[in-house]
Amino acid sequence: MRQKRMLALVLALAMMFSLTACSGGGDGETTAAGGTEAAGETTAAAGGETQAAAEGEEGSAQEGAFNIGVYQWMSGNAASIGEEMKVAFEIAVEDMGGTVNGEEVNFIYYDTTNNPETAVTAAQYLIGQNVDAVIGSFQSSDVVAALPYLEDAGIVNVFMGTSGSLVTDDQKYSVRGAFNADYSIPQFVATMQELQYENVAVFYGQDEASIANWGAMEPALEEAGLNVVAVETGSESDTDYSAQCLKIVDSNPDVVYVVCSGAGVNFVKQLREYGYNGIVMNKDEWMTSHVDQIGEANSQYVMGCVAYTTYKSIEAAEEAGARPEVITFLEKFQEKTGTLPTVGITYRCYDSCYLMLEAAKRAGTNHDADAIIEAMLGINDISLCMGPVDFTQGDREPCHEFMRTIYVDEGSKNFDSWLTNGGYDAYKSATGREK
Amino acid sequence: MLKSLIIVGLIMGSIYGLIGLGYSVIYRASGIMNLAQGELITLSAFLGYTFFGVCGLPYGVALILTVVIMFVLGVMIQKGLVSRYQKRGVTGVYMLLITFGLSRVINGGEALIFGSNAKRFPSIFNVSTVNIMGAHLQPERIMCLFLALISMLLVHLFMTRTKTGIGMQACAMHSKAAEACGIDVVKSNGLTWGLASVVAAMCGMMLGPIYGVTLMLGANLSQMGFASSVAGGMGNIYGAMVGGIIIGLIESLVGGYVNSTWKSMIAYLILFLILAVRPTGLFNEQAVRDV
Amino acid sequence: MKGNMTVKKLNRIILLVLGVIAVILPLLITNSYRLYFFSFVGIYVVAASGLDILFGYAGMISFGHIAYYAIGAYVTTLLTSYAGLPVMASILIAAAVAAAAGALVALPCSKLKFQFLALASIAFANFIYQLICNIEFLQPYRGMKVEPLSIFGVNLNSDYRYTYYFILVWVVIALLAKHMIVKSKIGRAFMACRDNTRSADGMGINVRKYKVMAFAISTFYVGFAGACAAHLNELVVCNTYVQANSFNYVIMCIFGGVNTIFGPVIGAVVFQFINEALASATAWRDIIFGGIVMLFIAFLPGGCMSALRGLEEKLAARFSLGKKEAASKGGKKDD
Structure with a gap:
């Protein structure tokens, strides 16, 4: 009986402490006063300070790294997709040489649990973490929900949804990293x-x-x-x-x-x-x-x-005439996990991540969204799983074949x-x- | 087309009825509504896939293994979890939430162990479809119908003719009095969950070949199964089947003649109306009224 | 008597602490995401409080309250986007519609025993979800844009500090209202119905009327919360309103402590933090969450409030012990 009470108390106290720890936005390394230029701002993402350094927990932005936020459905029915995505990202980073512009790449994940409103929360979270870039969900409804916030905050983002409705004329910082199903x-x-x-x-x-x-x-x-x-x-x-x-x-x-x-x-x-x-x-x-x-x-x-499809074995892929980039990717994937990807979304993940890293490399900086997006829209000379990449056709789409x-x-x-x-x-x- | 729709409705209804049987059994014998029943079905399908698909054992062996394992699991859940909570005085709504938490844990466990991709449950029969009056059905679906009928009969006989079965019902009605009569309440409670798990195991083994083994297998179907048991009268063994058939027919006919996307909406509306107007279900089961 | 004093004192302490924190929060935290997060916590506090009125005080369970959340959200969307009503008025009307829906549901269903009431609420929630998914006009899957939260023409979503204060005001109003209801004759009638319907009936309380009233009040709260959330997110999508999300509100009440004013507050905060912590847990999310629910019910069914109460009692006991000793030694006296 006593033990039960003790345990209950401990549990409650632990909750309370974690609460205060998490919400401690004002302590530690905050940037100079006047962090919120809220008075004059009209956007939702008005001035943020990095809580990351203060929190120091997983899933937060790190100083001196290329912070890429990722929002996607990663649990439940999409758990395997989430796992394959992480491997694809790893391969992309390795293909880039491990670092971009001298900085390590740090991924910050946020699970949207198959709910576009959570995608809104995810976008807010990533914006609050001051990420340098965002890779977006393969679910088009998530992208529709989150994109306006990312655009407002001026964060360059590559999304993986394939619905034709995702690319609109008024976008400045968003591109697709997959194919347009239409x-x-x-x-x-x-x-x-x-x-x-x-x-x-x-x-x-x-x-x-x-x-x-x-x-x-x-x-x-x-x-x-x-x-x-x-x-x-x-x-x-x-x-x-x-x-x-x-x-x-x-x-x-x-x-x-x-x-x-x-x-x-x-x-x-x-x-x-x-x-x-x-x-x-x-x-x-x-x-x-x-x-x-x-x-x-x-x-x-x-x-x-x-743009690509899945295969049961590398031999089958070769026989079916898959692109050499796909075959190389499959080989690396197999080396890391022992199996081949079971969903086509994995290719989208690799392509999107690689594009993001490549654009940053060309821009020469990881932290200037305008430079990165400009570099991105100029890419027309590489080939990825989706085939030849060409952003210069003016439709913000990389894949046309x-x-x-x-x-x-x-x-x-x-x-x-x-x-x-x-x-x-x-x-x-x-x-x-x-x- | 009407004939095919009716047949399909009957078959789907028997599937719902079989699932609803699991809910009714637990309710009848322990008064608990088990929200984890759907996940037990999914788990059984995964187990069946492991034995039948991965290990290559014959279907009968896989079935027996799955049933046994699920039975043991059911008893363990009851002994290790439910009874412990009941000792602490957890009842009613809290017990419902426990089963909800349990369903999340089982689902998460499946995702971790098996991954979230769908798995192939090989066909049991060599023939891929059978044509009955225009309705092309997988033989497994027809087997479901027979299995549902047989299970219903067996469970009913067990609960009303055997000593253990009657004992189970007595425990549900009044456990102290049952104990006074010399019935081993603890064992009986364990058996209840074991029985419901066995029903879930059979559902899973049947549904696997029909829908493929996915994480959402149980969740999608169990809502309707739950509805069937309520429609027929919660706790009534035959009621689950009848309720299931009614819901299956309604879904099928609405889908065919009105609008395929309205099926679920109308089914839930009817369930709600049944509860609002005649909550005791078709078979006037158990006292349900509160003042 | 000692126990009563402890509860009152505890409530006052919590009120003070929470109140101060709540008011100065935007001064401490400037991260706009965090303010958005707490704005949502506020919305959930209102929703959970509503459910608590129904569950903790009137003793009825509902696993379908997400339906009223949805009704609140969609009604306000339609009113502001198509009828041109101002946001504040629209939110209130939407909440009233949700309350009416709740009353309608409660009329036949309040007489059911808890399992069947639970099932009826689940059925209703599923029905509303399917209904939403089937009305093409509402663009259920892509989502429908909603006017941003605004008052007297000022767009509150432009700076989440405004949103936060706006919601804080309403949270205070909601909690005050709940406190007044609970203390009043109506509240006592609710509790009488909860504890023993037969004797309540025997005492001349119109059980049916009060049950429906409890339902309507709780759905008003939840509808209000849903409407606010819609304007905060500027988006309504059908995925938010799946029946399974109803469990969230019940869980919040349990985590915090049913039958208390501050229970839902603490519960909502805890729940949201857990959610956020699990955001990167991918495949482990379900297991951890299910496990937390089960552990809480096992060890802390009264929620955090009961744990705090236990703590307070312990401290009070020690405090009074010290006082006795001090008095007997003729030492310093505390007031």
């Missing part, structure tokens, strides 16, 4: 026309990126004169897509276009079960994790138009070579389809 739309439509498809069925998920993508795809299909025979929607967390599958199969489409968070794995599986065995065009990369979830048979003939892939025979293959090598005929005879 750029794949013309290639998808061109492929449909190449294969002489007329009837298209669509399934889109209830999430920001998918809704935005469908919003861009719909007019493109119309313009190309394609016939949209069914449009269904659902959510990634749905348990059953029978109604949607029945309607799509009934409409007898030539191809089904799927855009859904998580690549709509369960939907694709049920679509296959309901008897549709034709090509599925999927906006997302068809990753090994997806194959893991629904099996090889259901993954057959999923076509993508992507996609490769077409198709998942067939237990691996992601190059679509173009698949076509030329008679893969399409094999597909037609295997499925009994005319198209």
